[in-house]
Amino acid sequence: MNPNNSNGTPAANGKYILQADKLNVHYGNFHAVRDVSINFERNKITALIGPSGCGKSTVLRSLNRMNDLVDTARIDGHVRFYGKNLYDPDVDAAEVRRRIGMVFQKPNPFPKSIYDNIAWGVRVNGVRSNMDDIVEQALRGAALWDEVKDKLKQSGLSLSGGQQQRLCIARAIAIRPDIILMDEPASALDPIATLRIEELMTELVKDYTIVIVTHNMQQAARVSDYTAFFSVTPDRTGYLEEFGQTNQIFTSPQSQITEDYITGRFG
Protein backbone atom coordinates (compact mmCIF):
# COMPACT_ATOMS: atom_id res chain seq x y z
CA MET A 1 0.00 0.00 0.00
CA ASN A 2 1.18 3.47 -0.73
CA PRO A 3 0.28 5.64 2.28
CA ASN A 4 0.77 8.86 0.31
CA ASN A 5 -1.95 8.04 -2.11
CA SER A 6 -5.28 8.77 -0.48
CA ASN A 7 -7.23 10.56 -3.20
CA GLY A 8 -7.28 8.21 -6.13
CA THR A 9 -4.25 9.74 -7.80
CA PRO A 10 -2.08 7.01 -9.19
CA ALA A 11 1.12 6.78 -7.21
CA ALA A 12 2.86 4.20 -9.32
CA ASN A 13 3.70 4.58 -12.99
CA GLY A 14 3.08 0.95 -13.95
CA LYS A 15 0.31 0.04 -16.34
CA TYR A 16 -1.28 -2.33 -13.85
CA ILE A 17 -2.81 -1.10 -10.63
CA LEU A 18 -3.73 -4.53 -9.33
CA GLN A 19 -2.15 -7.91 -10.02
CA ALA A 20 -3.38 -11.28 -8.87
CA ASP A 21 -0.56 -13.80 -8.93
CA LYS A 22 -1.18 -17.55 -8.54
CA LEU A 23 -4.20 -16.85 -6.40
CA ASN A 24 -5.68 -19.92 -4.70
CA VAL A 25 -8.71 -19.80 -2.46
CA HIS A 26 -9.88 -22.61 -0.18
CA TYR A 27 -13.05 -22.71 1.91
CA GLY A 28 -12.16 -25.34 4.47
CA ASN A 29 -11.20 -28.41 2.41
CA PHE A 30 -12.89 -27.11 -0.73
CA HIS A 31 -10.51 -25.73 -3.33
CA ALA A 32 -12.65 -22.91 -4.78
CA VAL A 33 -10.15 -21.13 -7.02
CA ARG A 34 -6.92 -22.47 -8.55
CA ASP A 35 -3.83 -20.55 -9.69
CA VAL A 36 -5.49 -17.41 -10.99
CA SER A 37 -3.12 -14.77 -12.34
CA ILE A 38 -4.57 -11.59 -13.87
CA ASN A 39 -3.24 -8.06 -14.27
CA PHE A 40 -5.81 -5.28 -13.98
CA GLU A 41 -5.02 -2.20 -16.02
CA ARG A 42 -5.55 1.21 -14.50
CA ASN A 43 -8.61 3.22 -15.67
CA LYS A 44 -9.99 0.24 -17.53
CA ILE A 45 -13.02 -1.96 -16.93
CA THR A 46 -12.27 -5.65 -16.56
CA ALA A 47 -15.21 -8.06 -16.59
CA LEU A 48 -15.07 -11.45 -14.88
CA ILE A 49 -17.48 -13.89 -16.52
CA GLY A 50 -18.14 -17.61 -16.35
CA PRO A 51 -20.69 -20.23 -15.31
CA SER A 52 -22.06 -20.50 -11.78
CA GLY A 53 -19.51 -21.85 -9.35
CA CYS A 54 -16.48 -20.90 -11.47
CA GLY A 55 -15.06 -18.76 -8.69
CA LYS A 56 -15.40 -15.33 -10.31
CA SER A 57 -17.08 -13.75 -7.25
CA THR A 58 -14.55 -15.45 -4.97
CA VAL A 59 -11.73 -13.90 -6.99
CA LEU A 60 -13.46 -10.50 -6.84
CA ARG A 61 -13.79 -10.74 -3.07
CA SER A 62 -10.14 -11.67 -2.76
CA LEU A 63 -9.15 -8.42 -4.45
CA ASN A 64 -10.10 -6.30 -1.43
CA ARG A 65 -9.84 -8.94 1.30
CA MET A 66 -13.60 -9.39 1.67
CA ASN A 67 -12.91 -13.09 2.07
CA ASP A 68 -11.20 -12.28 5.40
CA LEU A 69 -14.75 -12.05 6.75
CA VAL A 70 -15.33 -15.74 5.95
CA ASP A 71 -13.86 -17.86 8.78
CA THR A 72 -13.06 -20.91 6.67
CA ALA A 73 -11.48 -19.00 3.78
CA ARG A 74 -7.77 -19.41 3.13
CA ILE A 75 -5.93 -17.40 0.49
CA ASP A 76 -2.61 -18.41 -1.09
CA GLY A 77 -0.71 -16.43 -3.68
CA HIS A 78 -0.47 -12.68 -4.00
CA VAL A 79 -2.71 -9.75 -4.81
CA ARG A 80 -0.47 -6.77 -5.48
CA PHE A 81 -1.87 -3.26 -5.30
CA TYR A 82 0.67 -0.76 -6.61
CA GLY A 83 3.13 -3.61 -6.19
CA LYS A 84 2.39 -4.24 -2.51
CA ASN A 85 0.87 -7.59 -1.54
CA LEU A 86 -2.49 -6.93 0.12
CA TYR A 87 -2.10 -10.07 2.21
CA ASP A 88 1.19 -9.05 3.84
CA PRO A 89 0.88 -9.01 7.64
CA ASP A 90 1.55 -5.27 7.87
CA VAL A 91 -1.41 -4.35 5.65
CA ASP A 92 -4.58 -3.03 7.30
CA ALA A 93 -7.64 -4.74 5.79
CA ALA A 94 -9.87 -1.73 6.53
CA GLU A 95 -7.51 0.51 4.58
CA VAL A 96 -7.53 -2.00 1.71
CA ARG A 97 -11.34 -1.79 1.56
CA ARG A 98 -11.22 2.00 1.63
CA ARG A 99 -8.87 2.09 -1.35
CA ILE A 100 -10.64 -0.76 -3.15
CA GLY A 101 -14.39 -0.28 -2.76
CA MET A 102 -17.17 -2.70 -3.54
CA VAL A 103 -20.69 -2.41 -4.93
CA PHE A 104 -22.92 -5.44 -4.38
CA GLN A 105 -25.58 -7.20 -6.39
CA LYS A 106 -28.47 -6.00 -4.28
CA PRO A 107 -28.49 -2.28 -3.54
CA ASN A 108 -27.86 -1.96 0.20
CA PRO A 109 -28.28 1.65 1.28
CA PHE A 110 -28.26 2.31 5.04
CA PRO A 111 -31.68 3.07 6.55
CA LYS A 112 -30.65 6.69 6.74
CA SER A 113 -31.15 9.83 4.64
CA ILE A 114 -29.67 10.05 1.17
CA TYR A 115 -27.24 12.64 2.52
CA ASP A 116 -26.13 10.51 5.47
CA ASN A 117 -25.70 7.44 3.31
CA ILE A 118 -22.79 9.25 1.74
CA ALA A 119 -21.58 11.38 4.65
CA TRP A 120 -21.33 8.44 7.07
CA GLY A 121 -18.51 6.63 5.30
CA VAL A 122 -16.65 9.88 4.73
CA ARG A 123 -16.88 10.77 8.46
CA VAL A 124 -15.73 7.31 9.47
CA ASN A 125 -12.63 7.96 7.41
CA GLY A 126 -11.94 11.08 9.47
CA VAL A 127 -13.11 13.79 7.09
CA ARG A 128 -15.35 16.43 8.72
CA SER A 129 -15.18 19.57 6.59
CA ASN A 130 -16.92 20.51 3.32
CA MET A 131 -19.34 17.64 3.75
CA ASP A 132 -22.01 19.28 1.57
CA ASP A 133 -19.54 19.57 -1.28
CA ILE A 134 -18.34 16.01 -0.86
CA VAL A 135 -21.93 14.68 -0.90
CA GLU A 136 -22.83 16.72 -3.98
CA GLN A 137 -19.69 15.67 -5.80
CA ALA A 138 -20.28 12.00 -5.05
CA LEU A 139 -23.93 12.18 -6.14
CA ARG A 140 -22.95 13.99 -9.33
CA GLY A 141 -20.24 11.39 -9.94
CA ALA A 142 -22.87 8.67 -9.65
CA ALA A 143 -25.25 10.57 -12.00
CA LEU A 144 -27.85 10.85 -9.23
CA TRP A 145 -27.60 14.49 -8.14
CA ASP A 146 -30.28 15.91 -10.41
CA GLU A 147 -32.77 13.31 -9.25
CA VAL A 148 -32.21 13.71 -5.50
CA LYS A 149 -30.87 17.23 -4.91
CA ASP A 150 -34.25 18.41 -3.56
CA LYS A 151 -34.77 15.46 -1.23
CA LEU A 152 -31.42 14.81 0.39
CA LYS A 153 -33.08 14.36 3.80
CA GLN A 154 -35.37 11.60 2.56
CA SER A 155 -34.50 8.00 3.32
CA GLY A 156 -32.16 6.25 0.90
CA LEU A 157 -34.66 3.39 0.96
CA SER A 158 -37.33 5.61 -0.63
CA LEU A 159 -35.46 5.56 -3.94
CA SER A 160 -36.08 3.13 -6.81
CA GLY A 161 -33.81 0.08 -7.18
CA GLY A 162 -31.69 1.71 -9.87
CA GLN A 163 -31.38 4.91 -7.85
CA GLN A 164 -30.46 2.93 -4.73
CA GLN A 165 -27.67 1.22 -6.64
CA ARG A 166 -26.37 4.56 -7.88
CA LEU A 167 -26.56 5.81 -4.27
CA CYS A 168 -24.35 2.87 -3.27
CA ILE A 169 -21.95 3.79 -6.06
CA ALA A 170 -21.97 7.41 -4.82
CA ARG A 171 -21.24 6.10 -1.32
CA ALA A 172 -18.35 4.04 -2.68
CA ILE A 173 -16.77 6.92 -4.62
CA ALA A 174 -17.27 9.51 -1.82
CA ILE A 175 -14.24 8.11 -0.02
CA ARG A 176 -12.20 8.35 -3.23
CA PRO A 177 -11.09 4.76 -3.71
CA ASP A 178 -8.66 3.79 -6.47
CA ILE A 179 -10.59 0.75 -7.59
CA ILE A 180 -14.30 -0.12 -7.57
CA LEU A 181 -15.22 -3.80 -7.50
CA MET A 182 -18.76 -4.55 -8.69
CA ASP A 183 -20.45 -7.85 -7.99
CA GLU A 184 -23.30 -8.16 -10.52
CA PRO A 185 -24.31 -4.54 -9.87
CA ALA A 186 -27.23 -4.54 -12.29
CA SER A 187 -28.64 -8.04 -11.96
CA ALA A 188 -31.49 -6.87 -9.70
CA LEU A 189 -32.38 -3.92 -11.93
CA ASP A 190 -34.72 -3.41 -14.88
CA PRO A 191 -33.18 -2.93 -18.37
CA ILE A 192 -33.31 0.88 -18.33
CA ALA A 193 -31.74 1.12 -14.85
CA THR A 194 -29.16 -1.44 -16.03
CA LEU A 195 -28.18 0.69 -19.03
CA ARG A 196 -27.89 3.72 -16.73
CA ILE A 197 -25.44 1.86 -14.50
CA GLU A 198 -23.48 0.80 -17.59
CA GLU A 199 -23.35 4.40 -18.85
CA LEU A 200 -22.23 5.47 -15.40
CA MET A 201 -19.42 2.90 -15.46
CA THR A 202 -18.05 4.35 -18.68
CA GLU A 203 -17.94 7.75 -16.94
CA LEU A 204 -16.45 6.42 -13.70
CA VAL A 205 -13.64 4.62 -15.46
CA LYS A 206 -12.08 7.98 -16.35
CA ASP A 207 -11.24 8.35 -12.64
CA TYR A 208 -11.33 4.81 -11.32
CA THR A 209 -10.37 1.29 -12.23
CA ILE A 210 -13.36 -1.04 -12.32
CA VAL A 211 -13.57 -4.79 -11.97
CA ILE A 212 -17.05 -6.22 -12.54
CA VAL A 213 -18.48 -9.69 -12.11
CA THR A 214 -21.47 -10.21 -14.37
CA HIS A 215 -23.66 -13.08 -15.53
CA ASN A 216 -24.84 -10.92 -18.40
CA MET A 217 -22.44 -11.50 -21.28
CA GLN A 218 -23.91 -8.69 -23.35
CA GLN A 219 -23.18 -6.41 -20.44
CA ALA A 220 -19.56 -7.58 -20.28
CA ALA A 221 -19.29 -7.08 -24.04
CA ARG A 222 -20.85 -3.61 -23.86
CA VAL A 223 -18.94 -2.08 -20.98
CA SER A 224 -15.60 -3.77 -20.44
CA ASP A 225 -12.18 -3.26 -21.97
CA TYR A 226 -10.90 -6.65 -20.86
CA THR A 227 -12.69 -9.89 -20.16
CA ALA A 228 -11.57 -12.78 -17.99
CA PHE A 229 -13.45 -16.02 -18.60
CA PHE A 230 -13.45 -18.44 -15.69
CA SER A 231 -14.42 -22.05 -15.99
CA VAL A 232 -14.70 -24.93 -13.56
CA THR A 233 -13.03 -28.34 -13.40
CA PRO A 234 -15.09 -31.51 -12.81
CA ASP A 235 -14.16 -31.34 -9.10
CA ARG A 236 -15.77 -27.85 -9.04
CA THR A 237 -12.57 -25.84 -8.76
CA GLY A 238 -12.66 -22.52 -10.58
CA TYR A 239 -9.81 -21.42 -12.83
CA LEU A 240 -9.05 -18.76 -15.40
CA GLU A 241 -9.60 -20.24 -18.86
CA GLU A 242 -8.95 -17.18 -21.02
CA PHE A 243 -8.16 -13.52 -20.56
CA GLY A 244 -7.99 -10.89 -23.28
CA GLN A 245 -9.35 -7.72 -24.77
CA THR A 246 -13.13 -7.83 -24.73
CA ASN A 247 -13.52 -7.40 -28.49
CA GLN A 248 -11.19 -10.35 -29.07
CA ILE A 249 -12.91 -12.60 -26.50
CA PHE A 250 -16.36 -11.94 -27.98
CA THR A 251 -15.41 -12.16 -31.66
CA SER A 252 -12.53 -14.64 -31.79
CA PRO A 253 -11.87 -16.42 -28.50
CA GLN A 254 -8.80 -18.63 -28.53
CA SER A 255 -10.21 -21.41 -26.39
CA GLN A 256 -12.99 -23.75 -27.51
CA ILE A 257 -14.35 -23.76 -23.93
CA THR A 258 -14.68 -19.96 -24.04
CA GLU A 259 -16.30 -20.17 -27.48
CA ASP A 260 -18.81 -22.77 -26.26
CA TYR A 261 -19.69 -20.70 -23.21
CA ILE A 262 -20.14 -17.33 -24.86
CA THR A 263 -22.11 -18.79 -27.76
CA GLY A 264 -24.41 -20.41 -25.23
CA ARG A 265 -23.47 -24.02 -25.91
CA PHE A 266 -22.18 -24.80 -22.45
CA GLY A 267 -22.66 -23.48 -18.93
Place this chain on the structure above:
Amino acid sequence: MTRESFDLQLDSLQESLLALSSMVEEALLESVENLKRRDVAASRMLIKRDKEIDNRRYAIELEALTLIATQQPMAGDMRRLAATLFIANELERIGDYAKGMSRVNIRIGDESLMKPLIDIPRMAAIGQSMIHRAMEAFVTRNVELAYAVIDDDEAVDALHDQIYAELMTLLFQDVSKIRQANLLLMAAHNLERAADRATNISERAIYSVTGEMIDYGWENDVS
Protein backbone atom coordinates in the same frame (compact mmCIF):
# COMPACT_ATOMS: atom_id res chain seq x y z
CA MET B 1 -27.04 -28.91 -26.64
CA THR B 2 -28.44 -25.69 -25.28
CA ARG B 3 -29.04 -23.83 -28.55
CA GLU B 4 -30.68 -26.38 -30.80
CA SER B 5 -33.28 -24.05 -32.32
CA PHE B 6 -30.65 -21.39 -33.01
CA ASP B 7 -28.43 -24.01 -34.66
CA LEU B 8 -31.36 -25.11 -36.83
CA GLN B 9 -31.98 -21.51 -37.86
CA LEU B 10 -28.30 -21.07 -38.73
CA ASP B 11 -28.41 -24.23 -40.84
CA SER B 12 -31.55 -23.09 -42.63
CA LEU B 13 -29.90 -19.73 -43.39
CA GLN B 14 -26.94 -21.59 -44.82
CA GLU B 15 -29.26 -23.63 -47.04
CA SER B 16 -30.79 -20.41 -48.37
CA LEU B 17 -27.32 -19.05 -49.10
CA LEU B 18 -26.39 -22.22 -51.00
CA ALA B 19 -29.61 -22.00 -53.01
CA LEU B 20 -28.76 -18.40 -53.90
CA SER B 21 -25.28 -19.47 -54.93
CA SER B 22 -26.70 -22.17 -57.25
CA MET B 23 -28.97 -19.64 -58.94
CA VAL B 24 -26.09 -17.24 -59.44
CA GLU B 25 -23.68 -19.89 -60.78
CA GLU B 26 -26.33 -21.04 -63.22
CA ALA B 27 -27.06 -17.48 -64.35
CA LEU B 28 -23.36 -16.83 -64.97
CA LEU B 29 -22.87 -19.95 -67.12
CA GLU B 30 -26.13 -19.38 -68.95
CA SER B 31 -25.25 -15.77 -69.76
CA VAL B 32 -22.11 -16.93 -71.57
CA GLU B 33 -23.96 -19.77 -73.29
CA ASN B 34 -26.56 -17.28 -74.57
CA LEU B 35 -23.76 -15.07 -75.91
CA LYS B 36 -22.16 -18.03 -77.63
CA ARG B 37 -25.46 -19.16 -79.16
CA ARG B 38 -26.45 -15.58 -79.98
CA ASP B 39 -29.75 -16.10 -78.20
CA VAL B 40 -30.92 -12.57 -77.45
CA ALA B 41 -34.37 -13.66 -76.24
CA ALA B 42 -32.80 -15.91 -73.60
CA SER B 43 -30.61 -13.01 -72.48
CA ARG B 44 -33.69 -10.84 -72.01
CA MET B 45 -35.28 -13.60 -69.91
CA LEU B 46 -32.15 -13.88 -67.81
CA ILE B 47 -32.22 -10.14 -67.03
CA LYS B 48 -35.81 -10.51 -65.86
CA ARG B 49 -34.88 -13.47 -63.64
CA ASP B 50 -32.25 -11.40 -61.84
CA LYS B 51 -35.06 -9.96 -59.72
CA GLU B 52 -35.44 -13.39 -58.10
CA ILE B 53 -31.77 -13.32 -57.13
CA ASP B 54 -32.20 -9.85 -55.63
CA ASN B 55 -35.24 -10.96 -53.66
CA ARG B 56 -33.47 -14.02 -52.28
CA ARG B 57 -30.54 -11.90 -51.22
CA TYR B 58 -32.84 -9.50 -49.31
CA ALA B 59 -34.63 -12.43 -47.65
CA ILE B 60 -31.29 -13.84 -46.45
CA GLU B 61 -30.21 -10.43 -45.20
CA LEU B 62 -33.45 -10.02 -43.28
CA GLU B 63 -33.18 -13.50 -41.77
CA ALA B 64 -29.57 -12.91 -40.69
CA LEU B 65 -30.41 -9.53 -39.15
CA THR B 66 -33.37 -11.07 -37.31
CA LEU B 67 -31.07 -13.74 -35.86
CA ILE B 68 -28.57 -11.08 -34.77
CA ALA B 69 -31.31 -9.06 -33.10
CA THR B 70 -33.07 -11.96 -31.42
CA GLN B 71 -30.26 -14.41 -30.60
CA GLN B 72 -27.38 -12.09 -29.70
CA PRO B 73 -24.79 -14.25 -31.45
CA MET B 74 -21.21 -14.13 -30.24
CA ALA B 75 -17.81 -15.28 -31.46
CA GLY B 76 -18.02 -18.02 -34.15
CA ASP B 77 -21.80 -17.59 -34.55
CA MET B 78 -21.39 -13.85 -35.07
CA ARG B 79 -18.58 -14.35 -37.56
CA ARG B 80 -20.71 -16.82 -39.50
CA LEU B 81 -23.67 -14.43 -39.63
CA ALA B 82 -21.47 -11.45 -40.55
CA ALA B 83 -19.92 -13.56 -43.32
CA THR B 84 -23.40 -14.63 -44.49
CA LEU B 85 -24.50 -11.01 -44.85
CA PHE B 86 -21.38 -10.21 -46.85
CA ILE B 87 -21.53 -13.32 -49.03
CA ALA B 88 -25.22 -12.78 -49.89
CA ASN B 89 -24.25 -9.33 -51.15
CA GLU B 90 -21.34 -10.71 -53.18
CA LEU B 91 -23.53 -13.38 -54.78
CA GLU B 92 -26.13 -10.82 -55.72
CA ARG B 93 -23.43 -8.72 -57.39
CA ILE B 94 -22.26 -11.77 -59.36
CA GLY B 95 -25.87 -12.07 -60.51
CA ASP B 96 -25.53 -8.50 -61.77
CA TYR B 97 -22.46 -9.51 -63.80
CA ALA B 98 -24.54 -12.24 -65.47
CA LYS B 99 -27.03 -9.49 -66.22
CA GLY B 100 -24.17 -7.38 -67.64
CA MET B 101 -23.15 -10.27 -69.92
CA SER B 102 -26.76 -10.52 -71.12
CA ARG B 103 -26.83 -6.81 -71.96
CA VAL B 104 -23.67 -7.30 -74.02
CA ASN B 105 -25.43 -10.03 -75.98
CA ILE B 106 -28.49 -7.85 -76.54
CA ARG B 107 -26.32 -4.96 -77.73
CA ILE B 108 -24.39 -7.12 -80.18
CA GLY B 109 -27.84 -8.05 -81.48
CA ASP B 110 -27.93 -9.94 -84.75
CA GLU B 111 -24.33 -9.16 -85.70
CA SER B 112 -22.15 -12.20 -86.16
CA LEU B 113 -19.27 -12.53 -83.71
CA MET B 114 -15.89 -11.16 -84.84
CA LYS B 115 -14.20 -14.27 -83.43
CA PRO B 116 -15.23 -17.63 -81.99
CA LEU B 117 -15.68 -17.44 -78.22
CA ILE B 118 -13.07 -19.62 -76.54
CA ASP B 119 -11.47 -17.79 -73.65
CA ILE B 120 -14.67 -16.09 -72.44
CA PRO B 121 -16.39 -19.47 -71.77
CA ARG B 122 -13.16 -20.62 -70.12
CA MET B 123 -13.22 -17.61 -67.82
CA ALA B 124 -16.86 -18.34 -67.00
CA ALA B 125 -16.10 -22.01 -66.21
CA ILE B 126 -13.24 -21.12 -63.86
CA GLY B 127 -15.31 -18.32 -62.30
CA GLN B 128 -18.26 -20.65 -61.68
CA SER B 129 -15.97 -23.25 -60.18
CA MET B 130 -14.42 -20.60 -57.93
CA ILE B 131 -17.83 -19.50 -56.65
CA HIS B 132 -18.88 -23.09 -56.07
CA ARG B 133 -15.72 -24.03 -54.18
CA ALA B 134 -15.69 -20.76 -52.20
CA MET B 135 -19.18 -21.63 -50.97
CA GLU B 136 -18.07 -25.18 -50.20
CA ALA B 137 -15.12 -23.76 -48.23
CA PHE B 138 -17.51 -21.55 -46.25
CA VAL B 139 -19.99 -24.32 -45.50
CA THR B 140 -17.41 -26.99 -44.66
CA ARG B 141 -15.11 -24.53 -42.85
CA ASN B 142 -12.24 -25.53 -45.11
CA VAL B 143 -9.57 -22.82 -44.98
CA GLU B 144 -7.22 -24.69 -47.32
CA LEU B 145 -9.87 -24.88 -50.02
CA ALA B 146 -10.62 -21.18 -49.60
CA TYR B 147 -6.96 -20.36 -50.24
CA ALA B 148 -6.94 -22.63 -53.31
CA VAL B 149 -9.91 -20.70 -54.74
CA ILE B 150 -8.09 -17.41 -54.16
CA ASP B 151 -5.09 -18.78 -56.09
CA ASP B 152 -7.33 -19.50 -59.12
CA ASP B 153 -8.06 -15.82 -59.56
CA GLU B 154 -4.71 -15.45 -61.30
CA ALA B 155 -5.82 -17.79 -64.10
CA VAL B 156 -8.93 -15.68 -64.68
CA ASP B 157 -6.88 -12.47 -64.71
CA ALA B 158 -4.47 -14.05 -67.22
CA LEU B 159 -7.35 -14.99 -69.53
CA HIS B 160 -8.71 -11.47 -69.24
CA ASP B 161 -5.34 -10.04 -70.31
CA GLN B 162 -5.18 -12.54 -73.15
CA ILE B 163 -8.64 -11.59 -74.44
CA TYR B 164 -7.69 -7.92 -74.28
CA ALA B 165 -4.51 -8.51 -76.31
CA GLU B 166 -6.34 -10.64 -78.85
CA LEU B 167 -9.14 -8.13 -79.36
CA MET B 168 -6.62 -5.31 -79.75
CA THR B 169 -4.79 -7.27 -82.44
CA LEU B 170 -8.05 -7.90 -84.31
CA LEU B 171 -8.94 -4.22 -84.02
CA PHE B 172 -5.69 -3.18 -85.66
CA GLN B 173 -6.64 -5.41 -88.57
CA ASP B 174 -10.21 -4.12 -88.87
CA VAL B 175 -11.09 -0.93 -87.03
CA SER B 176 -14.79 -1.23 -88.00
CA LYS B 177 -15.09 -3.89 -85.28
CA ILE B 178 -14.42 -1.38 -82.54
CA ARG B 179 -17.97 -1.47 -81.12
CA GLN B 180 -18.16 -5.23 -80.83
CA ALA B 181 -14.60 -5.50 -79.51
CA ASN B 182 -15.53 -3.04 -76.82
CA LEU B 183 -18.63 -5.06 -75.91
CA LEU B 184 -16.68 -8.32 -75.74
CA LEU B 185 -14.12 -6.64 -73.51
CA MET B 186 -16.98 -5.57 -71.29
CA ALA B 187 -18.12 -9.20 -71.13
CA ALA B 188 -14.62 -10.33 -70.13
CA HIS B 189 -14.48 -7.59 -67.55
CA ASN B 190 -17.77 -8.80 -66.02
CA LEU B 191 -16.32 -12.30 -65.68
CA GLU B 192 -13.08 -10.99 -64.22
CA ARG B 193 -15.08 -9.10 -61.56
CA ALA B 194 -17.21 -12.19 -60.85
CA ALA B 195 -14.00 -14.12 -60.05
CA ASP B 196 -12.89 -11.27 -57.76
CA ARG B 197 -16.16 -11.64 -55.87
CA ALA B 198 -15.50 -15.38 -55.49
CA THR B 199 -12.15 -14.40 -53.99
CA ASN B 200 -13.97 -12.10 -51.55
CA ILE B 201 -16.27 -14.97 -50.56
CA SER B 202 -13.21 -17.13 -49.88
CA GLU B 203 -11.73 -14.41 -47.70
CA ARG B 204 -14.93 -14.37 -45.67
CA ALA B 205 -14.90 -18.19 -45.44
CA ILE B 206 -11.44 -17.86 -43.89
CA TYR B 207 -12.63 -15.10 -41.56
CA SER B 208 -15.58 -17.20 -40.48
CA VAL B 209 -13.22 -19.96 -39.30
CA THR B 210 -10.15 -18.06 -38.08
CA GLY B 211 -11.46 -14.59 -37.21
CA GLU B 212 -8.71 -13.15 -39.40
CA MET B 213 -9.58 -10.54 -42.03
CA ILE B 214 -7.31 -10.90 -45.01
CA ASP B 215 -7.30 -8.87 -48.22
CA TYR B 216 -5.66 -11.12 -50.74
CA GLY B 217 -4.18 -9.43 -53.77
CA TRP B 218 -4.05 -6.03 -52.12
CA GLU B 219 -0.32 -5.77 -52.90
CA ASN B 220 -1.03 -6.58 -56.54
CA ASP B 221 -3.72 -3.90 -56.67
CA VAL B 222 -1.38 -1.14 -55.52
CA SER B 223 1.81 -2.21 -57.28
